[in-house]
Amino acid sequence: xxxxxxxxxxxxxxxxxxxxxxxxxxxxxxxxxxxxxxxxxxxxxxxxxxxxxxxxxxxxxxxxxxxxxxxxxxxxxxxxxxxxxxxxxxxxxxx
Numbered sequence: 001x002x003x004x005x006x007x008x009x010x011x012x013x014x015x016x017x018x019x020x021x022x023x024x025x026x027x028x029x030x031x032x033x034x035x036x037x038x039x040x041x042x043x044x045x046x047x048x049x050x051x052x053x054x055x056x057x058x059x060x061x062x063x064x065x066x067x068x069x070x071x072x073x074x075x076x077x078x079x080x081x082x083x084x085x086x087x088x089x090x091x092x093x094x095x
Contacts, residue, residue: 003019003020003021003064004017004018004019005017005018005019005056005057005060006018006030007056007057008030013031014029014030014031015029015030016028016029016030017030018042018057018060019039020061020064020065021039024041025041025042025047025061025073026039026040026041026042027039027040027042028040043076044073044074044075044076044077045076047061047070047073047074048074048075051070051071051074058070072085
């Protein structure tokens, strides 16, 4: 099952590509003039912005990993630990 989402700029000048890999959501810039860029992880803050704006990325992620996992990823690890939510807890939710 493909775990990539590619959003192209309206003018065809490039865009962004998102992927889910090793339980991490990553992004890279897509530009036809430049070679492939390295993938960068999205921060919990960046994910929260996508969810708040109900972006295409948030909708895709909700479909792929489920809304519970997505909401957990919108929270930084320090906050999750403070409330007793450990890394293993995230894996028990089905997508």
